Amino acid sequence: MIDWREIDTVLLDMDGTLLDLHFDSHFWLEHLPRRYVELHQLDQASQEALKSRIMGEQGTLNWYSLxxxxxxxxVDIVALKREVQHLIGLRGDALDFLGWLKQAHPRVVLATNADRASLxxxxxLTGLENYLDAIISSEDVGAAKEEQAFWFALQEREPFDPARxxxxxxxxxxxxxAREFGIKYLLGIKQPDSQRPEKELQEFVALDRFAQLLP
Structure with a gap:
């Protein structure tokens, strides 16, 4: 699937790619709305309104900012996250893949929309830092990955050749x-949340397991 002789840099997302998205799905759509109405003594309608409000910020820096x-x-979002932190976990063979990358020696960079509080x-809890050469958060650069500004800022901080x-x-x-910016090799994830159905990415090849990438 990948000719590793053509790759100098590997950029990896965190939530839904290396980590199971179940923690985030559960927290934002179930745990937080429930605890919010409990803490503020609100009604059920307020819980549903909060879900809509959260989804309305999708793709923005606010969406990712604790x-x-x-x-x-x-509310103290970090404290509420700690209430369900036992759900934080790696996807399938993520550590095996990271271990292989460490031996293969491309530069491995975590490029995440998660803010520094989430990190x-x-x-x-996951040990990801042991396998990464650098970590760049959208909070660091002031733009989400959905924006071109993120990629220009990333390249300035962590120089890479998009073609490799x-x-x-x-x-x-x-x-x-990322494709608009010119990154040549792009892969999606078939099932980012282990508790939800697989996703169709249509324009991108989606991985089931990282083992598919190994020579």
């Missing part, structure tokens, strides 16, 4: 943005 939601909802929660770069992400809009 500080934004803590401020907007007047501070998830990295110690592989990028893996579960989000079609992000993959489209």
């Amino acid at each position: 500080a934004y939601w803590s401020r907007e909802l007047n 501070a929660l998830k990295l110690p 770069t592989l990028f893996i992400d579960d989000n079609a809009r992000v993959l489209e943005s």
Whole structure:
């Protein structure tokens, strides 16, 4: 599937690519709305309204910012995330793939929309840092991966040749943005959330397992 002789840099998404998206799906669409109405003593309609409000920010920096939601909802988002942190876990053979990459020696960069507060929660629980040469968050550069500004800022901070770069992400809009920037090798994820059905990415090849990439 990939001729590794053509790859110098591997850019990897975190949530839904290396990590099971189930934690985030459960937190944002179930746990947070439920705890929000409990903490503020609101009715069921408020819970549904919050879900709509959250989805309305999709693809923006606000969507990914724990500080934004803590401020907007007047709750401690990090503390609420810790209530369900046992759901944070790696996807399938992610560590095997990362271990192989470490031996194969391309530069491996985590390119994530997760903010630094999310990273501070998830990295110690997953051990991802041991396999990464660099970590770039959309919070660091002031633009989400859905925007071209992210890729220009990423290349400035972490120089890479788009023609010799592989990028893996579960989000079609992000993959489209990376393609617009000129990244040549693009792959999606077939089932980012282990508790939800597989996704159709249509324009991109979607991985079932990382083992498909190994020579």
